[in-house]
Each structure stands twice: as structure tokens, then as C-alpha cells.
Amino acid sequence: MPLPSYQVRLLSNEAITDKVRKLVFEFIEPNEFTYKPGQFVSFVLPNDEEKPLKRSYSIANLEKNSDGTHYLEIVIAYVEGGRATEIFFNAKTGSEFEVTGPFGLLTLLEELPKRVFLIGTGTGVAPYRSMLNQLADYPNTEFHILFGAQFLHDMFYLDDFYQAAKAENVFFYPCVSREELAPENCTRGYVQDALLTLAPCAETDMAYLCGNPNMVDDVFNVLKEQNFGVKQVKREKYVFSKF
Ligand SMILES: Cc1cc2nc3c(=O)[nH]c(=O)nc-3n(C[C@H](O)[C@H](O)[C@H](O)COP(=O)(O)OP(=O)(O)OC[C@H]3O[C@@H](n4cnc5c(N)ncnc54)[C@H](O)[C@@H]3O)c2cc1C
CATH class of the missing domain: 2.40.30.10 (Translation factors)
Structure with missing residues (x-):
């Protein structure tokens, strides 16, 4: 076709x-x-x-x-x-x-577990921005959006994520890896560090990962160590084109 x-x-x-x-x-x-x-x-x-x-x-x-x-x-x-x-x-x-x-299949499933982590670095948060208006359709699911960047000034769409996080079931964590001190409301470190503070649990959670292929692999490994199976982690890697 x-x-x-x-x-x-x-x-x-x-x-x-x-x-x-x-x-x-x-x-x-x-x-x-x-x-x-x-x-x-x-x-x-x-x-x-x-x-x-x-x-x-x-x-x-x-x-x-x-x-x-x-x-x-x-x-x-x-x-x-x-x-x-x-x-x-x-x-x-x-x-x-x-x-x-x-x-692509990085879309929200019809049935979602108790907690969903939406994790992206850089432009890898674009698909989550597009999902923001869907999140209210899942009142029994908590969405934890983790946005990773080197500096706060590398981030964008922040107003949209903060607006979405006014809903009871949506939480937003901007994570900056290269700032000397974490700016207000930001976590200093990588998205995987912030993820671990949320105690991901294979029994109740699932994760979406998008963006830099190394970040996707690193976070996937962190989740595997917490007993997450392949089906509980949806991944979209921004791999470079070969031609
Ligand atoms: C499913 C999918 C979704 C994507 N979505 C986005 C998106 O929303 N936004 C976005 O910006 N990109 C996205 N990408 C990446 C995008 O498709 C291109 O690969 C990117 O824009 C680079 O293309 P280019 O032609 O400018 O570089 P190329 O001409 O392909 O590469 C030039 C050189 O830079 C290297 N290179 C390529 N990309 C990178 C990189 N990211 N970091 C370091 N070195 C690199 C290459 O190996 C090559 O040596 C996505 C990729 C995939 C597979």
C-alpha cells in the first residue's frame, strides 16, 4: 500500500x-x-x-x-x-x-495502569505535549512528565506542561543536568535520577521514553533493574538517518 x-x-x-x-x-x-x-x-x-x-x-x-x-x-x-x-x-x-x-506506536493505550511516566529529553518531549489534552480522559491514572535538558534555557513548551500539571492527575518535573544550582521548581540531574526518586514500581507503573537514543537506553536499563518488562516501557528513539 x-x-x-x-x-x-x-x-x-x-x-x-x-x-x-x-x-x-x-x-x-x-x-x-x-x-x-x-x-x-x-x-x-x-x-x-x-x-x-x-x-x-x-x-x-x-x-x-x-x-x-x-x-x-x-x-x-x-x-x-x-x-x-x-x-x-x-x-x-x-x-x-x-x-x-x-x-509510530508511542501513543497512550486505552487502558493505563495507576502511574505512567512520560520521559523525554530535548525535542523528545514533543509527543507528550501532543498528549496533554488526552490526559483528562484517564482520571484514574497519574501522569508524571519528566523533561530533561542541560539548562533551563534549553527547555520549551513549559507553560503548556505547567498548565497541564494543574490537573490532579498530572505532575511535571523539569530536570536540568548542567545548572550549578537547580532553578526554582527544577530538579538538578538526569531524568533517570528524578525517576528513581519517584520509586518506579513494575506492579503499578508503565513508562514512555522518547528522544536521544542513549537516554532511552539508560532509562530503560534503570527500569529493567526495577523489574519492568519490555511491554511496560514504550520507546521512541530519535536515531540518526543513515543517508
Ligand atoms: C521517530 C523519530 C522521530 C524524530 N523526531 C524528532 C523531533 O521531533 N525533533 C528533532 O529535532 N529530531 C527528531 N528526530 C531526528 C531527526 O529525524 C533527524 O535525525 C535530525 O533532525 C538530524 O537530521 P539532519 O538531516 O539535520 O542531520 P544528518 O544530516 O542526518 O546528520 C549530520 C551528522 O550529525 C550526526 N547527527 C544526526 N543527528 C544528531 C543528533 N541528534 N545529535 C548528534 N549528532 C547527530 C549524524 O550522525 C551525522 O554525522 C526524530 C527521529 C526519529 C527516528
Whole structure:
């Protein structure tokens, strides 16, 4: 079956930290897109070589209804010498791109256990932002969102996470690894350190991990040591493309 393919137009391209840009596109043809929060899209980018570049980005849309959206929001981290980075960091509004998708299984299950950890570093929190409006559908589940970055100024979407954490079942932990002193309301250290303070328990909890592949492996190992099985840990690694 051919992959669903969409033409999108760039509406805005904004720096949201020193190294991360937020890009918003509108769907032109087809002009509606349905996805599940937590999924990603793949951009087919023009390239001098024979093959086009394919690069994946998590859908960061914050909206109540993911059936038939007209917009796509993504966040892109700067990669030195990166080919997609070069294209997106310099893309002008009005530019058109081809997108395929949605893809991925990092979505909330219909039935969730007592506690769910949503853990991401850098742009790896994008899928969780897109889930924020779903969390109220699970009043019997506590969501603990752990956002890891080197410095507080590397973080983004904080207002959205703090807003979500006003709900009784949502908790937000920004974790900074390189600040000398933890800024107010932040934990100093890695996400796995913060996770351990929450005493993850294989009987009652499950975890979602997204972003840097090393972080995903490290946190997965921490959870394995706490007897978590593979099915209790959903993982999305932002692996680099081979071409
Ligand atoms: C499922 C999935 C979802 C993703 N979602 C996002 C997302 O939401 N936001 C986002 O920013 N990225 C995301 N990525 C990563 C993204 O697809 C690209 O790999 C990234 O933007 C780099 O592409 P590039 O063409 O600029 O770099 P490339 O031209 O592919 O790489 C240039 C050089 O940098 C190295 N490199 C590539 N990426 C990194 C890195 N992250 N850190 C250090 N070195 C690197 C490569 O090995 C290579 O030597 C996702 C990846 C996957 C698989």
C-alpha cells in the first residue's frame, strides 16, 4: 500500500531556544490530517543525490481533536552539519514540503495502569505535549512528565506542561543536568535520577521514553533493574538517518 502523502506549507518558523526551532505547517493537499498524539511524520526533503532525504519529526500539536487537523507543529533541534537542519533552520514561510505519515506506536493505550511516566529529553518531549489534552480522559491514572535538558534555557513548551500539571492527575518535573544550582521548581540531574526518586514500581507503573537514543537506553536499563518488562516501557528513539 502506498504511504499516505501530504503537501504542507510552512506558516511560521520560530526560534524557541538557542538550538530549537518550532515550525508550523498547514496541510494543503489533502488538507486534513488525522493522527494519534504521540505519533510522528516523515518529511521527504529534496536532495542533490538521487534519493530524497527522509527525516522524521514528532507531531507536537496541542489540540483537543486530532481527527482531521489542518495544522502540523514540530520542533527541531540544531544538528551541526545536518542536512535537514540546514533546510529547516533556513526555510522561509510559504515553502512547501512533502510529508508522509502518521507513524509510530508511542501513543497512550486505552487502558493505563495507576502511574505512567512520560520521559523525554530535548525535542523528545514533543509527543507528550501532543498528549496533554488526552490526559483528562484517564482520571484514574497519574501522569508524571519528566523533561530533561542541560539548562533551563534549553527547555520549551513549559507553560503548556505547567498548565497541564494543574490537573490532579498530572505532575511535571523539569530536570536540568548542567545548572550549578537547580532553578526554582527544577530538579538538578538526569531524568533517570528524578525517576528513581519517584520509586518506579513494575506492579503499578508503565513508562514512555522518547528522544536521544542513549537516554532511552539508560532509562530503560534503570527500569529493567526495577523489574519492568519490555511491554511496560514504550520507546521512541530519535536515531540518526543513515543517508
Ligand atoms: C521517530 C523519530 C522521530 C524524530 N523526531 C524528532 C523531533 O521531533 N525533533 C528533532 O529535532 N529530531 C527528531 N528526530 C531526528 C531527526 O529525524 C533527524 O535525525 C535530525 O533532525 C538530524 O537530521 P539532519 O538531516 O539535520 O542531520 P544528518 O544530516 O542526518 O546528520 C549530520 C551528522 O550529525 C550526526 N547527527 C544526526 N543527528 C544528531 C543528533 N541528534 N545529535 C548528534 N549528532 C547527530 C549524524 O550522525 C551525522 O554525522 C526524530 C527521529 C526519529 C527516528
